[in-house]
Amino acid sequence: MARTRIILDESEIPTHWYNVAADLPSPPAPPLGPDGQPVTPDKMLAIFPGPILEQEMSAERWIPIPDEVRKIYALWRPSPLYRAERLEAMLGTPAKIFYKYEGVSPAGSHKPNSAVAQAYLNKIAGTQRLVTETGAGQWGSSLALAGQMFGLPVRIFMVKVSYEQKPYRRLMMQTWGGEVVASPTNLTRAGRDILERDPDNPGSLGIAISEAVEEAVTVPGTKYALGSVLNHVILHQTVIGLEAKKQFEKIGLYPDMIFAPCGGGSNFGGAAFPFLADKVAGDKRAEKLRCVAVEPASCPTLTKGVYAYDFGDATGYTPLMKMYTLGHDFMPPGIHAGGLRYHGDSPLVSQLYHEKLIEAIAVPQVATFEAGVMFARAEGIIPAPESCHGIRATIDEALRCKQTGEPKVLFFNLSGHGHFDMSAYESYFAGKLEDFEYPAEAIQASLAHLPKID
């Protein structure tokens, strides 16, 4: 019988990240500049430091994790893998359900796995200061923590509505020494332009990215850090799946299906890609493996978007990336899973989805909270609203197993805890949570503005 909590020793923290780019069936589509030509490295060097760009463009399968990064990882890694026996019993399913708990990090999510790596790689490249954006504050707090660990000042453009409505993550950032400003600001041209037209603009992730990128390009010694989407971020997050593989090995099991919430794709890719590598390598155990990205029905990038070149931000400052997108000016409805409200998706996740090596489903908001509460009552941990998406999909599969009698091994990534999202739970308990209609018209309108490339 499988153990309830499978823990690894500090010495078992992976020594290398896994780069799925080495195993893609066809070469990845390069990022393009405004002229439709591949972006030159010197353009990218204005935004990111050399060591990060190297990882971003690498086709090496294994990339060493610097000792300094492993040392910080050891503050909370390896993270535990749990068997959700009480949830299985509650559902009456023959499925075995496992989850990797990334909420044990100081910031409470998987995001520090990349923030720490990015802060370190910037530090050794001579960066003097980092800028970034944050929505609800999960990424901003992770980067503030990481900057503090390596003595790098961090400025965070926080979407104004969240700045006003979510003081706790802002205070976490400030506790770790981060400087937090409410975006749009008058510190950048992008921000000033928007405020001039609309002084009460509540801000958006796309606007905040434009502000941070502009500052990285214009202020010497300052670089930009992004918390998801890009290849190097997915790379850093593979510590999740690499550890999980060792944990499954210890109990002699292998997952039949992997689920994770998907916003920009980093925790999904991080959890799933190391297993997908087995499948690509022809490993018998992975023959029938299915990896499922779970997104909100109100922001259905993979399931309803198009695979095309688009900007990563609202203003069009970033290079064009080939990805599934709902259009860069799509404004997703205000669901509580703020980390999943992004118009695009990781180019790596997008390509693998396009080539049918992974799957995706979309789930409505109320059902995700229903699943999250069920999980909290069975297993104790209160999941982040984003994580509730993966839980919903896992529970639905476990219930299918109950009907068919299949004892499948299901694995999901519990990307973070929900301790700072209790007001979302409050709305759920009060029956005030909405299931937004699939915003077909808004998506159509936004897709009409895709840059013309292909």
Ligand SMILES: *Cc1c(COP(=O)(O)O)cnc(C)c1O
């Ligand atoms: C940011 C976040 C996500 C979504 O981001 P990905 O890059 O898709 O992983 C999911 N869960 C939590 C807890 C987050 O903070």
